Amino acid sequence: MDIKVKQALTAAVNSYAEAEGIDGKAVLQGLETAFELEAPFMEKVSAMDSVFDDNMRFDELREYSFDLLMINFFAEDVQKLEEDYLESAEWEAIEEETIDRGSELLNILLYLKECADDEIEPSLDDFLKEFLLVEEDEFQDEYNIYEKVIANQILVESDYSEIAKVSQSLEDDEELAELFYPLVSFFSEQKPDGGQLAEYAEHAPNKSLDVALLQLITNFNI
Incomplete structure (x- = not known):
């Protein structure tokens, strides 16, 4: 997991939890696990969504977490894929599927x-x-x-x-x-x-x- 992404995710979840007066440990652990999955991007998205589905009090952070997941993918995962992956039909399909996600x-x-x-x-x-x-x-x-x-x-x-x-x-x-x-x-x-x-x-x-x-x-x- 990219260090900048981890810092940002941790700070966002912890500060949100503190402001709401709720425990954010399980959410943060779940999101970190989703981000670090050795799996295709859309499986990571599903894992991330499951964390928010199970913790709806944090739902305001869902799409911003998606943005971080995307940044993490660019920083960490793309390097492990083919050089022109971001120009592939597979990535084009992912972009189309997630066009309404994030912010x-x-x-x-x-x-x-x-x-x-x-x-x-x-x-x-x-x-x-x-x-x-x-x-x-x-x-x-x-x-x-x-x-x-x-x-x-x-x-x-x-x-x-x-x-x-x-x-x-x-x-x-x-x-x-x-x-x-x-x-x-x-x-x-x-x-x-x-x-x-x-x-x-x-x-x-x-x-x-x-x-x-x-x-x-x-x-x-x-």
Whole structure:
């Protein structure tokens, strides 16, 4: 299991469990087992889903765990497969089958991995313009998804209360509805200390999930 993925998964589950006042040990152990299976990707997905099916109080983390599972697959499993596996019909079928799974967190994690590989300091402007290419005509889907983030980039200079206020203006069915607050907050302060984390939690629209997602992102970025 990729070390960054393990750090992120552990931080997310533990912080969510703490915020909810429930025990996360069994969930974390189950997810780690699923991630570490020596099995095809879709079997890992099924194993992961079974953990959440048996622990529905953690269901808010399901699709974000899928994103981590995908990152782990790219980091660990692909190296064991044929060189052109990601261009194969088998992988194309998997992409089609999982097209509605996961979230935009995957793009954030891929960007942070690229920054680490290239030894570049992450920034919201770089993420939007150089990674997502939102200014390019052929990437208007990304522009539409991130439109509220693009329009509110100045929030990285604001405090958590202002970021939270704008995040609550997003409609529930918008793709970034859950991710806006942790995403912008991360780019505002990439290594929050204890006091900053407490302030972040205080203003969080959905405390348990918001704290878990920020912990996931920051621990992946260590």
